[in-house]
Amino acid sequence: MGYVAVKGGSEAIEESIQRLKYERIKKGTVLDIRDIEGGMRGLIDTVMSESSLYDRQVASVAIKQAEGSIEEAVFLMRAYRSTLPRKYYSNVIDTKNMFVERRISASFKDIPGGQILGTTYDYTHRLIDFDLSKENTMEVEKWLDSYRKKREIEEPADVDLCNLPRVTDMLRKEGIIAQALEDNTPPIDVTKKNMEFPTKRSERLQVLTRGQTGAVIALGYASLRGFGDLHPTVGELRVGYVDICIANPMGDDEFYIGNIQITEVESYISSPDKNNADGNKLNLTIGYGVCYGQNESKAIAMSILDTDLETQEKKFPTQDEEFVLYHIDSVEATGFISHLKLPHYVTFKSKLDGIRRTREAREK
Amino acid sequence: MGTKYNFAFFDEGSKREIRRATLKAIAIPGYQVPFASREMPIGRGWGTGGLQLTLSLIGEKEILKVIDQGSDESVNAVNIKKLIVSTTGVQTTIDTRKATLIQSRHRIPEIPLNKEQILVLQVPIPEPLRVVEASEHKTKRLHSESDYSGAWLMLFEQIMKYDSVTHGADYPVIVKDRYVMSPSPIPRFDNPKLNNSEALILLGAGREKKIYAVPPYTKVISMAFEDYPFRVENFSGQKCHLCGGQGVYLDEIVDEKTGETYYQCNDTSNCLMRLNGGK
Numbered sequence A: 001m002g003y004v005a006v007k008g009g010s011e012a013i014e015e016s017i018q019r020l021k022y023e024r025i026k027k028g029t030v031l032d033i034r035d036i037e038g039g040m041r042g043l044i045d046t047v048m049s050e051s052s053l054y055d056r057q058v059a060s061v062a063i064k065q066a067e068g069s070i071e072e073a074v075f076l077m078r079a080y081r082s083t084l085p086r087k088y089y090s091n092v093i094d095t096k097n098m099f100v101e102r103r104i105s106a107s108f109k110d111i112p113g114g115q116i117l118g119t120t121y122d123y124t125h126r127l128i129d130f131d132l133s134k135e136n137t138m139e140v141e142k143w144l145d146s147y148r149k150k151r152e153i154e155e156p157a158d159v160d161l162c163n164l165p166r167v168t169d170m171l172r173k174e175g176i177i178a179q180a181l182e183d184n185t186p187p188i189d190v191t192k193k194n195m196e197f198p199t200k201r202s203e204r205l206q207v208l209t210r211g212q213t214g215a216v217i218a219l220g221y222a223s224l225r226g227f228g229d230l231h232p233t234v235g236e237l238r239v240g241y242v243d244i245c246i247a248n249p250m251g252d253d254e255f256y257i258g259n260i261q262i263t264e265v266e267s268y269i270s271s272p273d274k275n276n277a278d279g280n281k282l283n284l285t286i287g288y289g290v291c292y293g294q295n296e297s298k299a300i301a302m303s304i305l306d307t308d309l310e311t312q313e314k315k316f317p318t319q320d321e322e323f324v325l326y327h328i329d330s331v332e333a334t335g336f337i338s339h340l341k342l343p344h345y346v347t348f349k350s351k352l353d354g355i356r357r358t359r360e361a362r363e364k
Numbered sequence B: 001m002g003t004k005y006n007f008a009f010f011d012e013g014s015k016r017e018i019r020r021a022t023l024k025a026i027a028i029p030g031y032q033v034p035f036a037s038r039e040m041p042i043g044r045g046w047g048t049g050g051l052q053l054t055l056s057l058i059g060e061k062e063i064l065k066v067i068d069q070g071s072d073e074s075v076n077a078v079n080i081k082k083l084i085v086s087t088t089g090v091q092t093t094i095d096t097r098k099a100t101l102i103q104s105r106h107r108i109p110e111i112p113l114n115k116e117q118i119l120v121l122q123v124p125i126p127e128p129l130r131v132v133e134a135s136e137h138k139t140k141r142l143h144s145e146s147d148y149s150g151a152w153l154m155l156f157e158q159i160m161k162y163d164s165v166t167h168g169a170d171y172p173v174i175v176k177d178r179y180v181m182s183p184s185p186i187p188r189f190d191n192p193k194l195n196n197s198e199a200l201i202l203l204g205a206g207r208e209k210k211i212y213a214v215p216p217y218t219k220v221i222s223m224a225f226e227d228y229p230f231r232v233e234n235f236s237g238q239k240c241h242l243c244g245g246q247g248v249y250l251d252e253i254v255d256e257k258t259g260e261t262y263y264q265c266n267d268t269s270n271c272l273m274r275l276n277g278g279k
Helices: A008-026 A033-039 A043-049 A056-065 A070-082 A130-132 A139-154 A167-175 A201-209 A213-227 A297-310 A322-327 A331-343 A345-363 B012-027 B048-057 B075-088 B136-144 B149-162 B188-194 B268-275
Strands: A099-105 A233-247 A254-272 A282-292 B063-068 B101-105 B119-121 B173-175 B179-181 B200-205 B210-214 B221-222 B250-254 B261-265
Touching: A008 B075, A033 A043, A033 A056, A043 A056, A043 A070, A043 A213, A043 A282, A056 A070, A070 A331, A167 A233, A167 A254, A201 A297, A201 A322, A213 A297, A213 B210, A233 A282, A254 A297, A282 A297, A297 A322, A297 A345, B012 B048, B012 B200, B012 B210, B048 B075, B048 B101, B048 B119, B048 B200, B048 B210, B063 B075, B075 B101, B188 B221, B261 B268
Parallel strands: B063 B101, B101 B119, B119 B200
Antiparallel strands: A099 A233, A233 A254, A254 A282, B173 B179, B173 B221, B200 B210, B250 B261
């Protein structure tokens, strides 16, 4: 009888996968997808944004499967995304027509259309509400009822929430916003074509918006704190819905295919006026941040990094596009870090050989 | 999964796109061709580049072999094989001679490959100059200008400091007298197998989004100086405790009880073949 190969690997993997399932359900409870969709808005928004796939239901399943691990859920979504046929690019979305749910400006107290606080944690005290552990459906329904009734009797606001004037437009009229010509070059799709350096702004914005939330915020913070040149002012932060349309291939019109919630930020940074020959005048440039769902810190950090990467004079790592753009993707970063768990004994043996050789050489 | 996905996971358009990049890579030996690397159901850094090459090339009649660090049964090899089989249903083998398509991480099999075979190597860092230059923009230019002084200096400095080249695996090679190429972290021991190989060797880096190739019968030389020639890992006086194999890459194993070091073939399929009386 001949020798047969050891079959350890397959069985060990199978057992490990069983064990993983056991950990997820061992308490005998089944997490309902509707509960995730209903109550895990923040998690879903983070996952959708980092996955660059907008689908609350699929995100909810991914979150369930990943036991709430963002890194894993994003990984699942991205792999799923790879299998989806990509048939259309949407038409350009003008966010001027966003249905605004929340909109604030840190630059001006009074803005046309007013500040709209909307949904935010900003003014809550971060005290754990222990009553939530006892929250039940009945009291929730009662609360919802009275909340909705109150809404009904309220006078509707006399602003058109789908056509709010932009803060930037006010400043543009005054001429202190750096004049940017309309640029209608079709964006480069970074998932279809590799980035080439120096990159185009469309590439940078794509990589930033799908970046890992923590990574984008950390680099944005580093820039703000001192490893960058700027202290931006949030000109306008908006959260709301925008319509997605695709062009009709047979005609001039377009088809509406749905809407998505986004967070959009315009930050102002003062910089030398390029059109002023003496260089003694300043104007404002705009840093732009946008992402799926309500991810405000990420969108603001993105607007900082957008400005940083536009800077011609590179003094800080946050202005180095390779440093920023190559390292903020969740799937890439966590994948390469986690690959260190794979066996490296061939390479390590090779390394040892190199080390041993230097010792032999010295002893000689 | 299975039924919901196309044959070999990707849609045909994606496969074609990857194959186009592969053809370009074959046409320019050793040159890193950028490609639209997809996110895969396995981790970036766990073999997604190799996996994408394999999936773009695989046909129904293929006989597949997947190895990781020399072993067919390493968990990651098993896992990749499982994914490929579940989306294609192809036959697999551990016998290197029977395989038509071999995906490998960090090893080239001991038995010489033949012209009917394709070897796909998984690559973590495709850029041989990355250790001396962090910027992709700059390394791309260095390649186009054949400016490899940085790579030579790196070797030179090791000799000055340690009186030997200390580079471990992933030892840079020069392909067809033109491009300096990272052979993926194969041990130096495997570098000579790249030279004049009968089989097509493809290298895929998923995270870094690059494909490159060593076409059959291509000259591949490991970088070295005349007075400090290229040296493979030293296994003199050591042999496999199972099959008695010598002149093969050996794993170092420490006996739990005696604390003694002994050696075993790293290429498990080759070891098994020898044990079973194969040549």
